[in-house]
Amino acid sequence: MTAAIGTEPAVGAPSGRPGLARRLLRRPLAAGALLYLVAIVVLAVCAPILAPHGPQESDLAHVLATPSADHWLGTDSLGRDITSRLMYGARPALIGVLVTVVVAAAIAIPIGLAAALAGVADRIVSPLVDLLMSIPAIVVLLMVLATFDQSLVAAMAALGVLTAPGLVRVVRAAALMVAGEPYVAAARVYGFGRFAIALRHVLPRIVGPVLVNLSLVAATALLTETGLNFLGLGVHLPEASWGGMVADASAVMNQQNWMLVPTGAVIACTVIALVLFGDGIRDATAEGWARPVAPARTKRSRDTVKGVRPARRGAGAAPADRPPILLRVDGLTVAFPGADGRPVPVVQDVSFELGAGQTLGIVGESGCGKTMTGRALLGLLPEGARVTGGSILVNGADATAMSRRERAGLRGSTIAFVSQEPMAALDPLFTVGAHIAEAVRTHTGAGRAQARERAVRLLGRVRLPDPDRVAKMYPHQLSGGMAQRVAIALALAGGPKLLIADEPTTALDVTVQAEILRLLGTLRRETGMAILLISHDWGAVSELCERTLVMYAGQVVESGPTATIITAPEHPYSEGLLAANPQLGTPGTALRVMPGGVPSPGEWPPGCHFAARCPYVMDECTAHPIAMAGTAEHAGRCLRVAPSPKIEARP
Ligand SMILES: Nc1ncnc2c1ncn2[C@@H]1O[C@H](COP(=O)(O)OP(=O)(O)OP(=O)(O)O)[C@@H](O)[C@H]1O
Numbered sequence: 016m017t018a019a020i021g022t023e024p025a026v027g028a029p030s031g032r033p034g035l036a037r038r039l040l041r042r043p044l045a046a047g048a049l050l051y052l053v054a055i056v057v058l059a060v061c062a063p064i065l066a067p068h069g070p071q072e073s074d075l076a077h078v079l080a081t082p083s084a085d086h087w088l089g090t091d092s093l094g095r096d097i098t099s100r101l102m103y104g105a106r107p108a109l110i111g112v113l114v115t116v117v118v119a120a121a122i123a124i125p126i127g128l129a130a131a132l133a134g135v136a137d138r139i140v141s142p143l144v145d146l147l148m149s150i151p152a153i154v155v156l157l158m159v160l161a162t163f164d165q166s167l168v169a170a171m172a173a174l175g176v177l178t179a180p181g182l183v184r185v186v187r188a189a190a191l192m193v194a195g196e197p198y199v200a201a202a203r204v205y206g207f208g209r210f211a212i213a214l215r216h217v218l219p220r221i222v223g224p225v226l227v228n229l230s231l232v233a234a235t236a237l238l239t240e241t242g243l244n245f246l247g248l249g250v251h252l253p254e255a256s257w258g259g260m261v262a263d264a265s266a267v268m269n270q271q272n273w274m275l276v277p278t279g280a281v282i283a284c285t286v287i288a289l290v291l292f293g294d295g296i297r298d299a300t301a302e303g304w305a306r307p308v309a310p311a312r313t314k315r316s317r318d319t320v321k322g323v324r325p326a327r328r329g330a331g332a333a334p335a336d337r338p339p340i341l342l343r344v345d346g347l348t349v350a351f352p353g354a355d356g357r358p359v360p361v362v363q364d365v366s367f368e369l370g371a372g373q374t375l376g377i378v379g380e381s382g383c384g385k386t387m388t389g390r391a392l393l394g395l396l397p398e399g400a401r402v403t404g405g406s407i408l409v410n411g412a413d414a415t416a417m418s419r420r421e422r423a424g425l426r427g428s429t430i431a432f433v434s435q436e437p438m439a440a441l442d443p444l445f446t447v448g449a450h451i452a453e454a455v456r457t458h459t460g461a462g463r464a465q466a467r468e469r470a471v472r473l474l475g476r477v478r479l480p481d482p483d484r485v486a487k488m489y490p491h492q493l494s495g496g497m498a499q500r501v502a503i504a505l506a507l508a509g510g511p512k513l514l515i516a517d518e519p520t521t522a523l524d525v526t527v528q529a530e531i532l533r534l535l536g537t538l539r540r541e542t543g544m545a546i547l548l549i550s551h552d553w554g555a556v557s558e559l560c561e562r563t564l565v566m567y568a569g570q571v572v573e574s575g576p577t578a579t580i581i582t583a584p585e586h587p588y589s590e591g592l593l594a595a596n597p598q599l600g601t602p603g604t605a606l607r608v609m610p611g612g613v614p615s616p617g618e619w620p621p622g623c624h625f626a627a628r629c630p631y632v633m634d635e636c637t638a639h640p641i642a643m644a645g646t647a648e649h650a651g652r653c654l655r656v657a658p659s660p661k662i663e664a665r666p
Contacts, residue, residue: 038299045295048288055285059105068096070103070255079271088277091260092267097277103255108240108285111171111249115236116229118175119182124225126179127186128213131194140187144180152177156239160248167240167249174239178232185228189221196220201440204395205454206427206509215453219444223300230293234286241282257282338370341512341545342392346405349384349391351616358403359617362387363569365405366643371512374539374546376556376577378592379566382613385549388566389515392547393432394422410512428458431511435518437502441490447474447501448486451508458509473504476541478534496527503534507542514538517549532558553596557581565589568613568624575649585651588625623653631655 040046058065067087068074074086074094081089088097130140155177156170163169193199194217202212243249244258252259257278264274347365350358362384369375377385390396392407394414407414409425417425426432434440441450451470455461461469467486474482477500485497493501499519506514516535520528536559539546550556556563556577563580565573565588573586584590594607611628620626622637629636636654644656 035296035299039295042295042298044291045299048291048295051284051288052292055105055281055288056109058102059109062099062102062106066096066099066102068099070100071095071253072099079267079274081271081273089273091263091274097260097274100255100260101257101277101281104257104260105281107167107244107250107254107256108237111167111240112233112236112289114168114171115175115178115239116233118172119179119232120225120229122176122179123182123186124218127183128190128217130183130187131190132209132213132217140183144183147177147180150177152239156243157248160243165248165251167243170243170249171236171240174236175232178235182225182228182232185224186221189224190217193217193220196439198440198442200395201434202442203423204393204426204432204434204440205457205505206423206425207453207457208423211453211457215445216442223297226296226300227293230289230296233293234289237282237286237289338372340368340408341371341373341410342369342547343408344368344388344392344405345408347388347391347402347407348404349387349396349400350403351400353617358401360403360619361400361569361616362391363619365564365566365571367564367571367574369513369545369547372539372543372545373562374548374560376548376550376560376563377566378550378553378556378563380551380592380613382568382615383566384569385566386517389432389517389547389549392515393426393430394419395426427454427506427509427511429509429511430513430515431506431509433499433502433506433514433516433519435521437498438490438493438495440502441493441498443490445489446486447488447490447493450501451486451505454505454508470504470508473507474501476507476538477501477504479504495523496530499523499527499531500534503531503538507538510542511544513545513547515547515549518551519548520550520552520555528555529558535559553581553593565592568619569616570624570652571643572625572653573649573651574643575645579649585645585649585656586625586653587629587631587655589651591628591630 039049062070067085072095074080074090074096076094077083077086077090078094079090079092080086080094083089086096086098088101090096091100126140152174155173159170159173160166190213199212199216202216207215240249241256241258241261244256245262247259247262250256250259260278261275261282264272264278267274345366347362348360349362350360353359365384365388367375377388379385387396387400390400391402392414394417396402402415405415409429414422414425441447445453448467448470451473452463452466455466455469455473456463459466459469471482471486474485479485479497479500485493485501490498490501503514503519514535519535520531523531532555535546535548538544546559548556548559560577562575563573563577564571565580565584565586567586567588573580573584573589575585580589581593584593588609591607591609595609609628614620614624614627620637622639623629623632623641626632626636633654641652641654643650643652645651650656
């Protein structure tokens, strides 16, 4: 490993994983099955060249002969060479299998994916699948043969339609599992459409189960084709077919039973080879997904960052002439349905503004609503959650009133997102370069080569040394810090105006945390994008953000310049949070711990949400909701901020 980012070593060498073919060929059974199937295909295709005799050529001097130098597998009741007829008979068998598999896959894969990734389709697809699966296949096949002049292709296509419902279920179940993977959710954050996500991120991951089932469909198709020809349906006599040869052999079993051996063996071996090949593909693809264990997480940043530095003016200070407003959030309320079905707010009446190029931090304990606020801005709330009040104006347009498509159009190109789990957000099947190039193409419509070039430039921009080499690495080969830089490069692909970074340094060790924060500051200066940093870490917020919102139990309780809040907090919660911060403590002095915990949504008191933990509480605080008070520059949700009699701290 030659690349190193600061002090962080990368996990693996960029050698890449062995390809699917190599992984498959390492499995003896699968390799043998593949070799056998290839041999059957070659013999069928090249039968006119390789067959020692014509398929209808009779040697009446040697009927029902056992193997000899002239007839390697003997002859049938008309003296026709069994070897040659097996080669020619493989042709309709393989065509039948191919038709069935292609039809089944063409129907099942898109429908199964749609059912898994779009809920509406699922409601239609599931009952339809149940209905189709209850239709007796043999009756349908006989009807098709009767209707289409015993066309084997039509019958096998009908078999494909009849087997598709079972495959739809497999595709749907496999896709549902993959759809829950963080990198699929992340792909939506980066602004990819459903079709692109299904094709690029879901389909490659379900190839294993799909191929296993297609191999079973192929085996079923082969047996069905053989069965139809055994009954004299399908291939017209005297054309060679494996089923017809079994019928011939069974008719003369009393005179000579050898004839059944080569034909039966070829059919049985082909079915077994199809199944073993499918199993091999499944195992080889599963091996391809396996990732080495991720590097152990280091201690959380809040325990280790030393010192809280006020944000550098250049890093986020508002210039005297205010920049245009990029984001205006007004009275934002987000709720989940409660047990009785009524909405329970988890974010309540959140308001703030963010100008182009400005930086804003949101701090608060776990469960205060920081992430839900960020997700509401992205338009990616979890299932069930809804914006029940307020507005989110992005460049003056109300995002809450936009269609789903318009909202998706904002993601990646106007608002980008970086999470605390960059590794989980990267699809393990793609190289870093392919990931970023895909995002570049989605947002800019650039051609492949251009997108690839820009991906490498973006990797350089996030200060990854040797970006060309990093572009060829897979996610599992990245260290935590490298993965976060890659995630930032990915977020920059659409040239966003606002980057929402949700705890971007939480999973990193202390030196890497500082590097990532510095990088975000540098990128802000270079690109002019605004940054909204969600964090529990005063160190990170003070490093990067000019202004800060302190959230408690779903509400903003204080907003103002970061340096002012840190040195002179107005809200008792900000005061308690800062006093409990190890970075601000004096060595040898016990930290002040705030008693109690954040009340759960649904248990918020009617008055001040912090009242139960507040050292200054008085009766008035619990009587009615408390509004924000103060100035536009610095405000708090506390009666101590509003004009009121001075309240002393409780002893
Ligand atoms: N899927 C969900 N269903 C119901 N409630 C939820 C769901 N997800 C989150 N919540 C609730 O929403 C509230 C706000 O959660 P949120 O994740 O925004 O908090 P947070 O301040 O970001 O905390 P953390 O720092 O732990 O991420 C919490 O009380 C949480 O229990």
